[in-house]
Each structure stands twice: as structure tokens, then as C-alpha cells.
Amino acid sequence: MSSNETITLPADFDLAQLGKVPLDAHHTRMLQLARGTCGGTPAWRRRKEAEAYTLFALAQISKRLAILFVDLRDDIRVHLIMRVPVPCLPDPAGPLRIEPAAELGLVYRQAGVIEPQPGHSVVCLLNPLHAWLANIGPVETGQRICLGISLFAGIRLNELLFMVYRALTLQTAQFDALDSAGVMNPAAAEWWQRNTNRIPLTTENFLSFGASKPPTPTSEA
Numbered sequence: 001m002s003s004n005e006t007i008t009l010p011a012d013f014d015l016a017q018l019g020k021v022p023l024d025a026h027h028t029r030m031l032q033l034a035r036g037t038c039g040g041t042p043a044w045r046r047r048k049e050a051e052a053y054t055l056f057a058l059a060q061i062s063k064r065l066a067i068l069f070v071d072l073r074d075d076i077r078v079h080l081i082m083r084v085p086v087p088c089l090p091d092p093a094g095p096l097r098i099e100p101a102a103e104l105g106l107v108y109r110q111a112g113v114i115e116p117q118p119g120h121s122v123v124c125l126l127n128p129l130h131a132w133l134a135n136i137g138p139v140e141t142g143q144r145i146c147l148g149i150s151l152f153a154g155i156r157l158n159e160l161l162f163m164v165y166r167a168l169t170l171q172t173a174q175f176d177a178l179d180s181a182g183v184m185n186p187a188a189a190e191w192w193q194r195n196t197n198r199i200p201l202t203t204e205n206f207l208s209f210g211a212s213k214p215p216t217p218t219s220e221a
Contacts, residue, residue, distance in 0.1 A: 015158065019050065021057035030067060031056055038072040044110050048072045051108070051157045058158050062207050065161070076108035076157065079126075084168045085201040086125070089132035089188075096132060098201065102168055103127040108157060119148040120184065123164055134189035135167055135182050146182050162206055170200040 023031060034052050038045050052070055055078065059065035064083050071077040086099045103126040111117065125131050125143040135146040147163045166172045173192065183189050192199065 015058075018054040018057040018061075018158065021061060023053070023056055024060060027056035027060055027067070030070060034070040034072045039074060040110065044113075045072075047113060048076050051076055055157055055161075058161070064165070064206055075110065076106075078104075078106040078108075078157075080104050080106070082161070082165065082168075084165055086128055086168055087132045087170075087201065088128050088130045089191075090130040092187075096198075099128040102164075104164065106157075106160065108160070112151065112153065112155065114153055116150040116153050119150055119182065120144045120146040122151065122160060123147070132185075132188050132191065133168070133170070134173065134185055134192060136188075137184040144184065146184050148182060165206045169202050169204075170198075171203075173199065 031052055035049055038048055040048070049072070052072060055065075055070070056067060059067050059080075066081040066083075067078065068081065069077075069079040080103075082102045082104055083100065084102050086102050088097045088099055090097070105124045105126050106122060108122060109117070112122070120137070121144075123145045125136055125145055129139050129143070131143055137144045137146070145164060145167060147160070147167060151160070163172075170192070
């Protein structure tokens with residue numbers, strides 16, 4: 001897909017319709033592979049298969065996601081690429097660098113259907129390394145992305161991905177280094193407090209991929 005491709009959705013499109021989007025051949029094959037090893041109780045299998053279907057449909061209509069792997073044997077495990085600007089600071093004395101995509105690992109456990117889960121327990125940023133955001137932990141602990149103190153029970157997979165997108169683009173952010181809730185990197189929190197003019201990294205929403213120019217690397221203020 002070219003970087004300047006624009007996706008236009010019908011004005012009346014509703015995300016509740018994702019389960020009715022006909023999948024293309026590529027996503028159909030991936031769904032069939034995932035269903036072939038789907039385990040658990042009947043209710044949990046139905047939930048996992050429905051989540052997988054809407055995930056593939058979301059990737060197909062948005063072009064924001066590239067799904068690399070889905071495992072439904074036990075938990076819902078997803079390996080994917082999200083086209084989203086990611087701020088990185090590999091050298092604390094160097095310039096801020098904006099990478100164009102995030103490689104993510106996501107684990108949705110069955111307990112999350114009926115019980116709130118810790119906000120940092122579901123998604124990790126696998127690449128790029130040295131992400132410079134207050135709500136992403138250090139490389140040594142797997143760059144876990146904190147999406148809040150807790151995630152409400154029964155949250156949908158697509159809702160989690162929207163939250164990740166808004167967190168990475170700084171459309172939602174937590175900067176108060178004195179408030180430990182949601183802050184995984186106090187140094188980054190302090191840095192963004194001094195550089196609020198850079199926020200957000202983009203105003204483009206998740207479903208308008210290519211509608212505006214991608215962010216360009218900028219130097220540290």
C-alpha cells in the first residue's frame with residue numbers, strides 16, 4: 001500500500017457493522033487458520049472468533065493495521081503492525097525521532113471478559129525501541145503500554161486498538177510525573193510537559209489513514 005493512499009468510508013459507516021464486512025481472501029485465510037486451533041469453552045470460542053473477525057475487518061477497511069499472526073488456542077494473542085507515529089529518544093542527549101509504525105504484541109485473556117484488567121497488562125510495543133512516552137515502560141520490561149489504571153471488563157479488541165492509537169499519537173496523554181497512575185516513564189512525562197507544543201503528533205483519527213501528511217522527524221526542543 002502506498003503511504004499516501006486515502007481510505008474513504010461511507011458517511012453512515014458504523015463500527016458495529018464490522019462483523020458484517022465481507023473479508024477478502026487474505027484475511028479469510030488468516031481467520032480460518034486461527035479458527036482451526038481455537039480452544040476453550042463454547043462461549044469463549046465464540047467470543048474469540050468474533051473478536052478475530054472484527055480485527056481482520058478493521059484491518060481491511062482502515063489499512064491502518066497489518067495483522068501478522070493471530071493465535072486463539074487459549075488467550076487471544078495478536079502480533080500486528082499499526083501505522084502510527086511513534087516518538088523515540090534512543091539518545092537522551094539527542095533529538096526526538098518519529099518512527100512511522102508500531103509493532104505490537106497483544107494478549108487478551110479470558111478473565112478480561114468478566115473482570116477489569118490492569119491497564120498495562122494487555123499490549124506491548126515490540127518495535128521501535130526506546131519509545132519516548134510517559135505511558136510506555138522501559139525496554140528492559142518489554143515496553144508495556146499503559147492504557148489507564150484498569151481496563152473495564154468485556155472491552156472489545158478494536159476498542160483496545162483505538163486506545164493504543166490515541167496513546168501513541170498523544171491524542172490522550174498522562175504527563176503528571178507526581179501522579180504515578182499511568183506514568184511508566186517519569187523522564188518522558190517531564191519532557192512532554194516541557195514540549196506541549198508538539199502534542200498531538202497527529203490529529204488524524206484511526207479511520208482516516210492517509211487523509212493527512214504523515215509526521216516528519218523533528219529535533220528535540
